[in-house]
Amino acid sequence: MFALLASFALAVQFLTRIPLNINITVSEQRLGQSVLFYPLVGLLIGSFLLILIHLLPEQSFAINAAIILTAWVLVTGGLHLDGLADCSDAWAGGLGDKERSLKIMKDPAAGPIAVIILVLILLLKWNAIQSLLLADTGLNFLLLAPFLGRVSILILMLSTPYVRENGLGSAMQKHLPQLAAKLIVLISLLLCVWFTNFYTLLSMLLLVGGIRYLSIQRIQGVTGDVYGASVEIVETAILISLAMTYG
Template identity: 45%
Template sequence: MRALLVAIGFLTRLPVPAYAYDDVRAKAASLVWYPLVGVLIGLLLGVLAWLLRDTSTMLSSALLVTAWVAVTGALHLDGLADSADAWIGGMGDREKTLAIMKDPRSGPAGVVALVLTLLLKFAALASLGPAPWAAVLLAPLLSRASLVALFLTTPYVRSGGLGTALVDAPRRACVIALMVTVAVCMPFGGRGLLVLVLAAAVFGLWRHACLNRLGGCTGDTAGALAEMVEVAVLVGLALR
């Protein structure tokens, strides 16, 4: 249970007991619970969507995106902005890219990436209408599951970074978590298959880019992956 609490505390702004962070093994094992935390985020957003079902679609979509950012503390958005700045400013150089990622300031590329991401999420939710429950469940689920897959298959190259502890996550339990994620998507039929394909495509492309540029991943590139998967799932469902 401590591992689950660590996952909730790291991926959301929901309060968890401070003692949960004292166990090093719990920090590593928290990766297993990332998809479940994604489900929790999706359920919270689904409840909000239900409460806003009689509100105008534009306003409800804006409120959903706002709540989405609030409940996650913009954690992955920060990683997306840092990655965008570093990928452009690094100009193909590994060390320069890593250095820019550590800079707390956001440059033009990071700001543009944030604006486009939030805009696409809002537009996709608005296109899905007053009851986007499947979208707000599947997007955070697959987003967090993609992080499990990333840490399972990709070297972590930032010494002392936030993701250092996750390298030692129990592999078998993580694989089971990914299998459960796929099983959760299956009852959604064609939509479930579509979002799985989209998430896998984004994961594969971004992992390849990270390996080519950095030789692995960092916490920032993990955050960028989470945001890109969410956008792909929402836009894919809206276009379907």
């Protein structure tokens, strides 16, 4: 039981800025186990957003949507946005070359393409959140989007080779409990259909499949930045899909 709690705490520490004053011995096996809790961390993030939205006045949906989005970014420390930015620059500046693309991904500087993509993704999220708040069809989207965004990491880890031999991502993939991860993905996808509709699930799977295809074509696998980009793209797609359905 302690091992599971330690793995969950490690996942929270890695994916969020939630302060946990816990000293955890980090091993490669524990890193792999922690990935199983990524969807649960997504639910934790969503729960925080749910609490926040109930504390806000209902007069201004646009401002509330902006506050929710700001809190969303802050609680994750912009971790996945950073991955999306790195991938955007790599795909634009890599010129189809694997090594050049990987080198750009490691560059901490953000180019103009990264800035444009980040602005667009945040605008889309803000608009979708505002539409869903206006529609008043419930707040499940605040749980569903961060949850499925992190499920996408499991799907990519299970299906796509990791490019870099060293690093956290490689250790996580090597020591990921395969059967447990597959069960979590299956249950998560079934829950997606149960709480939303088949089209939301289909849009998510098509996007993850597209990300996987493009990554294999460009760099013959995935990196941590690709995982981050997947989270942001899937979250945005879920919000837009729900907004178009119910908004």
